[in-house]
Amino acid sequence: MGQGPRTVREAGEFGLIAELAVALPEAARAGPELGIGIGDDAAVWTPSPGEAVVVTTDSLVEGIHFRLDWTDWLSLGHKALAVNLSDLAAMGAVPRIATVSLGLRGDEPVEDLRNLYRGLGALAARTGTRIAGGDIVRSPHGRALHVTALGETRGGRVLRRDGARSGDVVAVSGTLGASAAGMALLAGEGDRRAATADVLVAAHLRPEPRLALGRSLVEVGASAAMDLSDGLYGDLPKILAASRVSARIDLGRLPVAAAVRALFPERWLDLATRGGEDYELLFTVPSTRWDEVDKATRDVGSTVTAIGEVVPATAAGPRMVVFGLGGGEREIAPGAFDHFEGDG
Amino acid sequence: MGQGPRTVREAGEFGLIAELAVALPEAARAGPELGIGIGDDAAVWTPSPGEAVVVTTDSLVEGIHFRLDWTDWLSLGHKALAVNLSDLAAMGAVPRIATVSLGLRGDEPVEDLRNLYRGLGALAARTGTRIAGGDIVRSPHGRALHVTALGETRGGRVLRRDGARSGDVVAVSGTLGASAAGMALLAGEGDRRAATADVLVAAHLRPEPRLALGRSLVEVGASAAMDLSDGLYGDLPKILAASRVSARIDLGRLPVAAAVRALFPERWLDLATRGGEDYELLFTVPSTRWDEVDKATRDVGSTVTAIGEVVPATAAGPRMVVFGLGGGEREIAPGAFDHFEGDG
Numbered sequence: 001m002g003q004g005p006r007t008v009r010e011a012g013e014f015g016l017i018a019e020l021a022v023a024l025p026e027a028a029r030a031g032p033e034l035g036i037g038i039g040d041d042a043a044v045w046t047p048s049p050g051e052a053v054v055v056t057t058d059s060l061v062e063g064i065h066f067r068l069d070w071t072d073w074l075s076l077g078h079k080a081l082a083v084n085l086s087d088l089a090a091m092g093a094v095p096r097i098a099t100v101s102l103g104l105r106g107d108e109p110v111e112d113l114r115n116l117y118r119g120l121g122a123l124a125a126r127t128g129t130r131i132a133g134g135d136i137v138r139s140p141h142g143r144a145l146h147v148t149a150l151g152e153t154r155g156g157r158v159l160r161r162d163g164a165r166s167g168d169v170v171a172v173s174g175t176l177g178a179s180a181a182g183m184a185l186l187a188g189e190g191d192r193r194a195a196t197a198d199v200l201v202a203a204h205l206r207p208e209p210r211l212a213l214g215r216s217l218v219e220v221g222a223s224a225a226m227d228l229s230d231g232l233y234g235d236l237p238k239i240l241a242a243s244r245v246s247a248r249i250d251l252g253r254l255p256v257a258a259a260v261r262a263l264f265p266e267r268w269l270d271l272a273t274r275g276g277e278d279y280e281l282l283f284t285v286p287s288t289r290w291d292e293v294d295k296a297t298r299d300v301g302s303t304v305t306a307i308g309e310v311v312p313a314t315a316a317g318p319r320m321v322v323f324g325l326g327g328g329e330r331e332i333a334p335g336a337f338d339h340f341e342g343d344g
Numbered sequence: 345m346g347q348g349p350r351t352v353r354e355a356g357e358f359g360l361i362a363e364l365a366v367a368l369p370e371a372a373r374a375g376p377e378l379g380i381g382i383g384d385d386a387a388v389w390t391p392s393p394g395e396a397v398v399v400t401t402d403s404l405v406e407g408i409h410f411r412l413d414w415t416d417w418l419s420l421g422h423k424a425l426a427v428n429l430s431d432l433a434a435m436g437a438v439p440r441i442a443t444v445s446l447g448l449r450g451d452e453p454v455e456d457l458r459n460l461y462r463g464l465g466a467l468a469a470r471t472g473t474r475i476a477g478g479d480i481v482r483s484p485h486g487r488a489l490h491v492t493a494l495g496e497t498r499g500g501r502v503l504r505r506d507g508a509r510s511g512d513v514v515a516v517s518g519t520l521g522a523s524a525a526g527m528a529l530l531a532g533e534g535d536r537r538a539a540t541a542d543v544l545v546a547a548h549l550r551p552e553p554r555l556a557l558g559r560s561l562v563e564v565g566a567s568a569a570m571d572l573s574d575g576l577y578g579d580l581p582k583i584l585a586a587s588r589v590s591a592r593i594d595l596g597r598l599p600v601a602a603a604v605r606a607l608f609p610e611r612w613l614d615l616a617t618r619g620g621e622d623y624e625l626l627f628t629v630p631s632t633r634w635d636e637v638d639k640a641t642r643d644v645g646s647t648v649t650a651i652g653e654v655v656p657a658t659a660a661g662p663r664m665v666v667f668g669l670g671g672g673e674r675e676i677a678p679g680a681f682d683h684f685e686g687d688g
Contacts, residue, residue, distance in 0.1 A: 009684045042400035042435050042495075044502055047391060056386035057443040057492055059481045087386050099401040101490055106684045137403045138684055141485035146445055148401055148492040151386075158388055340353045340450045340482055 008113060009106040013136050019110060023117040028124035030097075030132045043132030045097050051152040056087035062143040070186045073112045075205040076145070077119030083229070084149035085127060085209035086279040090227040092159040092218030093151035095129040095211065101146040103139030116145075127211055157218050159225035164243035164284040168223050168310040171293070172255065173210050173280040173302050176232060177268060178203035180275020181260045184267075196259035207279035212300035217283055220292045225283035231276040233320070233332050239284065240318035249308035252324035269325070284310055352457060353450035357480050363454060367461040372468035374441075374476045387476030389441050395496040400431035406487040414530045417456045419549040420489070421463030427573070428493035429471060429553035430623040434571040436503040436562030437495035439473040439555065445490040447483030460489075471555055501562050503569035508587035508628040512567050512654040515637070516599065517554050517624045517646050520576060521612060522547035524619020525604045528611075540603035551623035556644035561627055564636045569627035575620040577664070577676050583628065584662035593652035596668035613669070628654055 008016055021029065030043060047053055060066050060080050071079070081098060088095050100120065102113075117131075124131055129149065164170075182204030185192050210227070217225055224239050232249075240247055254272050261268045285293050290306065297304045313319070323329045352360055365373065374387060391397055404410050404424050415423070425442060432439050444464065446457075461475075468475055473493065508514075526548030529536050554571070561569055568583050576593075584591055598616050605612045629637050634650065641648045657663070667673045 013684055042398045042431050042437070044396050044398050044435070044497070046396040049393065052388050052390040053397060053494070054386045054388050055441065055443055055476060055492070055494065057445050057477075057479050057490070059445045059447060059479055059490065061447055061481050061483045063484065064482050091386050091388070093386070097399065099399055099492060101401050101403045103403060103405055103488060104684075132399060133401075135401050135403055137405050138408050139405045139486065139488065140407065142483065144447060144483065144488060146401070146403065146490040148399075148443060150397070150399065150494075153388070340357055340448075 005109040005111055007106065008104050008108045008110060011110045016110065016113065016136060020113060020117045023114040024121035024131055025125045028121040028129065028131050030130050043097060043099065045132065045150070047096070047152045050156060051154065052156060052158070054088055054091050054093035054151045054153065054158065055148065056084055057146065057148040058083045058087065059144060059146045071205050073115035074119035077116040078123050078206045080145040080147050081120045081123050081129070081149070082207050082209050083279065084147045085123070085129065085211060086207065086227040086229070088149055088151040089209045089211045089214035090159060090225050090281055092157065092214045092225070093153055094215065095127050095149055095151045097130045097132040098124065098147055098149040099133055100131060101135040101137070103137050103144040105140055105143060106138060127209070154215060154218070159214065159218055159222055159283070161224050161226055161239050162242035164224040164239055164245050164310050165286070166245055166310050166312045167287060168284040169287050169290050169306045170247050170249065170284055170308040170310060171304050171306045172228065172232070172282050173213050173297070173304050174278070175255045175257045176228070176278055176280065177256050177260045177272030177275050179207060179277040179279070180271040181264055183277070184264065184271070190263045194263055197263065200259055200263070204277065207277065209279060210281045210302060213281055213297055213302040216296040216300050217281070217293070220285070220289055220296050222283045222285045222293070225281055228278045228280045228282050229276060231274040232282065233273045234276060235282055236320055237318065239282065240320060244313050244318060246311045246313045246319040246321065247308055248311055249320065249322045250324040251322050253305060253307045255305040349453040349455055351450065352448050352452045352454060355454050360454065360457065360480060364457060364461045367458040368465035368475055369469045372465040372473065372475050374474050387441060387443065389476065389494070391440070391496045394500060395498070396500060396502070398432055398435050398437035398495045398497065398502065399492065400428055401490065401492040402427045402431065404489045415549050417459035418463035421460035422467050422550045424489040424491050425464045425467050425473070425493070426551050426553050427623065428491045429467070429473065429555060430551065430571040430573070432493055432495040433553045433555045433558035434503060434569050434625060436501065436558045436569070438498055438559065439471050439493055439495045441474045441476040442468065442491055442493040443477055444475060445479040445481070447481050447488040449484055449487060450482060471553070498559060498562070503558065503562055503566055503627070505568050505570055505583050506586035508568040508583055508589050508654050509630070510589055510654050510656045511631060512628040513631050513634050513650045514591050514593065514628055514652040514654060515648050515650045516572065516576070516626050517557050517641070517648050518622070519599045519601045520572070520622055520624065521600050521604045521616030521619050523551060523621040524615040525608055527621070528608065528615070534607045538607055541607065544603055544607070548621065551621065553623060554625045554646060557625055557641055557646040560640040560644050561625070561637070564629070564633055564640050566627045566629045566637070569625055572622045572624045572626050573620060575618040576626065577617045578620065579626055580664055581662065583626065584664060588657050588662060590655045590657045590663040590665065591652055592655055593664065593666045594668040595666050597649060597651045599649040
């Protein structure tokens with residue numbers, strides 16, 4: 001060992017696996033309901049009888065999805081799991097286990113990786129997710145985290161994207177734009193010293209998967225749902241295309257935090273509609289059930305806001321029309337945010 | 345579009361997802377037993393009643409696990425799935441679905457990615473695996489493939505690493521060293537023009553997961569199993585440590601293809617014991633059941649070779665002792681192959 005902190009290369013792949021397992025809180029480790037945990041060829045898990053398994057996978061690549069000068073390792077661990085649990089929330093599923101694959105350069109201090117697992121483990125323990133093994137590979141040209149989360153249905157039903165019907169209410173949970181505002185602050189835009197700046201940065205670094213809300217939405221009969229990772233203008237068209245319907249959105253009703261409006265007076269609408277990474281739920285529900293949705297979501301400590309309505313698609317196909325905030329009706333061009341556009 | 349072939353960046357993330365889904369053979373696509381396939385937030389799958397779910401994940405990183413000047417994209421797709429299915433084989437599980445996460449630079453021709461999915465899809469269709477969605481992310485500093493495979497048990501039992509008992513036979517399927525010999529040939533060592541060279545290169549680029557053998561081993565009551573990814577000397581100590589036993593291996597009985605011996609007369613033993621990536625099964629079985637194992641494995645078209653026996657661990661812990669090939673008994677130092685050692 002050298003003078004500096006012990007690195008991944010010094011610990012070795014198998015030493016690191018053992019240390020990371022210990023960094024997890026007890027409640028996040030492979031427990032007795034898992035036949036085999038970290039260290040065997042695979043993890044084994046018996047789903048509840050009659051329920052379906054829900055599987056999702058999401059990757060975070062250094063320089064694209066995270067920067068180590070912007071995030072701490074605890075937050076990075078949290079986010080790597082959170083973005084996957086958010087997909088389970090959008091399906092109305094209950095998380096059960098997750099596997100983690102790390103691509104590392106080898107020069108990382110082991111303590112950083114322990115913090116990654118602590119952040120991941122804290123969210124896992126709080127959401128009933130067991131970390132069931134994974135893989136650590138050498139990736140000299142850039143770090144990457146790949147998480148696969150497995151959940152199960154309750155009552156056999158899931159929230160899909162293709163069930164929105166004309167007349168349904170379009171709604172979102174929480175607020176929009178906080179994550180994008182937080183990222184802008186990290187990039188040196190806006191007033192980082194403002195009292196509310198930390199809340200926005202936290203929204204970007206440590207999004208909270210809306211698991212309880214997703215389960216409520218299954219129970220009250222939401223017709224379609226997804227999580228907002230690519231922004232309202234990027235994601236709503238996916239529901240509209242899958243359901244073959246159009247939508248009218250009242251921009252005056254978008255829930256946007258006062259801090260976002262205050263720190264980005266020129267850009268707040270853009271952050272709220274195109275910013276992405278809010279990891280709130282976007283959903284549709286028959287208007288007759290709206291009161292029930294509103295009550296059920298308050299019961300699980302969430303807030304939801306109706307922002308528009310589903311209308312029939314035109315002959316030209318699904319359209320997203322917005323109005324309000326002093327402007328007339330205008331169509332937002334389809335075409336979701338493309339991760340290969342821009343600086344690629 | 346430019347003059348050259350259409351690239352991933354030109355197709356866009358969502359265009360690419362649609363094209364790759366079509367590149368899969370029908371039998372590998374998310375079918376009616378999957379509630380939702382590629383394109384929703386997650387995939388849904390109902391396991392057979394009473395069976396456990398088996399989950400494994402493995403990553404291939406460019407420059408570490410594959411080189412595009414050595415492999416074609418069809419073979420790369422095959423291998424990315426094969427190394428995961430090999431883990432399921434080592435558990436005695438039946439594959440059901442897999443998710444694929446691709447980290448791409450963006451300048452790849454779409455046709456290359458289609459070939460990746462064709463290679464992956466051909467193996468998936470042949471093994472009953474459905475490709476159930478995934479994720480495509482931008483990874484400018486190096487490509488990576490991350491596959492998570494899900495299988496299920498038959499009869500609720502799996503092959504573990506911790507069940508080897510003193511007196512058991514130690515055995516391997518197929519032959520050892522062919523993959524490492526193939527990699528050496530790709531690296532310019534040995535005689536690439538030899539008639540048998542292509543077989544060795546194919547063993548490296550397109551390993552075959554031993555799924556039928558794994559299921560047979562569950563049925564005949566093998567006591568422990570794993571797949572050989574890090575070579576006999578890297579992997580056997582993992583079974584010994586998990587089972588708290590030692591082993592004596594007769595090097596004279598190792599199944600090594602004549603081509604490996606002929607092309608690498610000085611190195612064949614090293615390739616067979618330390619080479620890695622054979623993706624054969626290494627297992628232990630009570631000696632009373634050996635004849636049954638031998639017959640059952642021939643019934644599924646595999647070959648198995650007894651290479652040694654499990655003996656009690658000494659006070660110092662599990663040891664791996666080898667003999668034969670004219671040498672006396674000697675201990676092989678523990679310490680598996682470490683992916684962060686070497687050129688890191």
